[in-house]
Amino acid sequence: MTNQYNVVVIGSGAGGAPIANKLVAAGKSVLILEKGPLIDTQSGLGQGVSGFKRDELLSDGPEKILNLPSVSNHLSSYYHSHVEPDINDEPHIYRNKSGNDSATIEGYTAQVVGGGTQIYGGVSLRFTEIDLELKSFNDGRVIKSDPNDDIKREVRDWPVSYHQLEPYYAEAEEKVGINGTTANQQKRFSQNNYQQPLSANPISQYAHSGMIELGKRLGTNILPYRPPLAVITQDHPLSGRVVPTNPETAKTSYVNRYGDPLGLKSNTWVSLLKPIKDEAGFEIRCNCVVTHLNSTADRVDEVVYLDPAGVEQTVTADIVVVACSAIESVRLLKLSAVLDANFNQRINQNPLLGKYFLTHCFGGASAIMPGRFDKSIALDADYATDTCAVRSFLDDKGLWAGAAIYNNTSDSALPLALFRTHQAQDLDTLWHGFMNDLDMVGEGMIDFLDNEFGRRLSVSFMGNQVPLPDNRIELHPTVKDKLGRPVAYVIKSWHQHDRYLMDVMAEQCTNVLRYGGNDSHDFPVSPGGGIYQADNALARMANHILGGARFGDDEADSVLSPDCRAWYFDNLYVTDGSFMPTSGGANPTLTIQANSFRVADHLIGRL
Numbered sequence: 001m002t003n004q005y006n007v008v009v010i011g012s013g014a015g016g017a018p019i020a021n022k023l024v025a026a027g028k029s030v031l032i033l034e035k036g037p038l039i040d041t042q043s044g045l046g047q048g049v050s051g052f053k054r055d056e057l058l059s060d061g062p063e064k065i066l067n068l069p070s071v072s073n074h075l076s077s078y079y080h081s082h083v084e085p086d087i088n089d090e091p092h093i094y095r096n097k098s099g100n101d102s103a104t105i106e107g108y109t110a111q112v113v114g115g116g117t118q119i120y121g122g123v124s125l126r127f128t129e130i131d132l133e134l135k136s137f138n139d140g141r142v143i144k145s146d147p148n149d150d151i152k153r154e155v156r157d158w159p160v161s162y163h164q165l166e167p168y169y170a171e172a173e174e175k176v177g178i179n180g181t182t183a184n185q186q187k188r189f190s191q192n193n194y195q196q197p198l199s200a201n202p203i204s205q206y207a208h209s210g211m212i213e214l215g216k217r218l219g220t221n222i223l224p225y226r227p228p229l230a231v232i233t234q235d236h237p238l239s240g241r242v243v244p245t246n247p248e249t250a251k252t253s254y255v256n257r258y259g260d261p262l263g264l265k266s267n268t269w270v271s272l273l274k275p276i277k278d279e280a281g282f283e284i285r286c287n288c289v290v291t292h293l294n295s296t297a298d299r300v301d302e303v304v305y306l307d308p309a310g311v312e313q314t315v316t317a318d319i320v321v322v323a324c325s326a327i328e329s330v331r332l333l334k335l336s337a338v339l340d341a342n343f344n345q346r347i348n349q350n351p352l353l354g355k356y357f358l359t360h361c362f363g364g365a366s367a368i369m370p371g372r373f374d375k376s377i378a379l380d381a382d383y384a385t386d387t388c389a390v391r392s393f394l395d396d397k398g399l400w401a402g403a404a405i406y407n408n409t410s411d412s413a414l415p416l417a418l419f420r421t422h423q424a425q426d427l428d429t430l431w432h433g434f435m436n437d438l439d440m441v442g443e444g445m446i447d448f449l450d451n452e453f454g455r456r457l458s459v460s461f462m463g464n465q466v467p468l469p470d471n472r473i474e475l476h477p478t479v480k481d482k483l484g485r486p487v488a489y490v491i492k493s494w495h496q497h498d499r500y501l502m503d504v505m506a507e508q509c510t511n512v513l514r515y516g517g518n519d520s521h522d523f524p525v526s527p528g529g530g531i532y533q534a535d536n537a538l539a540r541m542a543n544h545i546l547g548g549a550r551f552g553d554d555e556a557d558s559v560l561s562p563d564c565r566a567w568y569f570d571n572l573y574v575t576d577g578s579f580m581p582t583s584g585g586a587n588p589t590l591t592i593q594a595n596s597f598r599v600a601d602h603l604i605g606r607l
């Protein structure tokens with residue numbers, strides 16, 4: 001076993017895997033260190049079963065009790081699934097609205113080879129051109145609900161334009177394996193690398209006609225499209241994956257929140273890493289936790305990790321790429337700074353590491369549709385519209401940035417999901433719905449199932465969150481993980497304009513459902529809302545963990561260079577979602593992947 005590589009990548013998810021894929025193809029030696037296990041597909045294990053347990057949402061293990069006396073939800077009950085850390089071992093702590101610290105599983109994606117892409121919904125939208133230049137875009141504009149001009153002061157353009165990123169979007173779409181349509185998307189495409197979408201679930205017809213009507217009434221006349229989804233519907237020679245004779249069988253509703261035993265969902269293991277697994281230059285070490293980086297002058301000269309037996313090991317590389325997902329990457333860099341004075345002096349040359357942590361403004365509306373539909377035959381989303389991401393809409397509403405709207409076909413599709421998620425948001429509210437919903441017994445339960453099952457349709461938005469320095473990741477001063485290291489402390493709030501944006505966008509989602517093919521609106525639409533209204537709104541992250549190490553042109557105003565190199569280091573790069581200075585008006589993973597392919601080109605040029 002060698003311990004010297006061209007590149008060591010820490011984390012095998014959206015930010016890490018594209019680097020390995022491209023560098024190995026270019027003949028470089030790459031080691032991935034991944035904290036989680038490899039959970040393979042049915043064919044990968046060759047036993048007719050995959051390593052997934054279908055408990056990614058609902059654990060089949062015993063209920064546990066939180067044992068952290070210093071936090072406000074000490075003694076709460078929780079489950080943890082086999083793809084998450086146990087929060088007794090390694091919690092994320094957030095400051096709740098009462099100003100107390102609480103433990104949460106929020107802010108973890110999945111701790112497994114492939115990271116969050118193993119259990120993601122696969123919605124793979126590009127950001128718009130405006131999303132990458134929100135500072136320039138807002139120059140001279142009137143923005144509502146921002147009395148102190150926070151937005152104009154804090155927002156930054158990306159140091160990379162849409163034009164520069166576009167070829168890498170195309171590369172990611174081709175190599176990852178994504179189905180969808182380009183027509184009606186308000187973004188420029190140099191190539192159409194999408195596979196054919198599968199047929200839409202009939203319940204989504206209401207979202208489709210509602211989106212058409214929304215475009216008309218807003219005066220944009222922008223039409224919906226089939227959203228890009230990271231599920232292959234045709235054979236994918238680049239990854240060697242073959243679809244079943246009837247590709248429609250991919251529609252199981254087990255896409256969002258579950259691992260895919262068939263490997264049709266394009267997580268980074270099946271799409272980018274498995275194809276290179278036998279290459280001489282590639283190695284992946286699973287169940288290995290990187291604990292810190294050691295440095296000399298401007299070079300990281302050792303990556304220190306615990307092997308599966310818990311024994312400390314070190315590796316060295318010309319280039320070190322950190323891609324642990326934003327919170328854990330910031331934590332790893334801060335933990336390294338605590339242990340290594342040189343690292344500390346360089347990474348903290350300016351005080352920005354951890355600041356401008358971002359997630360998304362998100363929320364939506366839902367309605368009970370006429371008829372009952374078999375929603376178990378669905379992928380995550382069937383239709384999307386960019387009608388609320390264009391300048392005329394933003395000017396009309398006084399918004400600083402836009403948002404994508406799409407319907408969630410698979411929401412509440414499975415009884416399992418229905419029960420687990422009824423009014424639940426995360427650990428903090430797991431039993432909330434059932435405990436407070438006293439009608440959920442006997443006839444009440446039957447009525448609930450009768451009304452909801454196969455009938456509820458939700459429409460969601462995903463919008464930019466205002467970047468603020470006070471929204472940040474720190475090391476918690478007292479709570480430690482099972483290894484005795486400080487855990488990540490997530491401190492964030494919603495800006496007044498975020499709340500305004502969420503209200504505006506939730507209203508548009510409500511309108512989609514109200515207009516949805518039915519002028520008399522004879523189906524009940526629940527009032528829409530933004531996540532800021534939730535009980536635990538300060539913990540919520542839409543599973544989108546971004547910012548905290550933003551890239552930029554100015555080394556005094558950013559943590560990373562435009563190539564995602566840590567300023568003041570020669571060989572340290574960060575490529576997970578933490579590089580983003582703004583969070584984009586859409587789900588972020590495709591952009592993380594595209595950016596990693598871009599950084600990979602830069603690294604090939606260096607090595």
Ligand SMILES: Cc1cc2nc3c(=O)[nH]c(=O)nc-3n(C[C@H](O)[C@H](O)[C@H](O)COP(=O)(O)OP(=O)(O)OC[C@H]3O[C@@H](n4cnc5c(N)ncnc54)[C@H](O)[C@@H]3O)c2cc1C
Pocket residue numbers: 010011012013014015016033034035036108109110111112113114115116117119120121122123124125256257288289290291323324325326328332380542543544545575576577578587588589590592
């Ligand atoms: C249920 C769910 C649904 C989602 N749906 C969508 C969607 O539809 N569309 C979308 O765009 N996004 C979606 N996301 C978000 C998506 O998963 C993330 O945006 C994406 O995975 C982030 O990429 P990343 O590289 O930043 O981190 P990740 O992909 O999470 O990769 C980080 C990896 O680093 C490993 N790691 C962490 N610390 C260490 C360490 N110290 N040592 C070694 N390894 C370490 C982790 O185990 C993990 O494998 C969803 C997420 C979830 C959880």
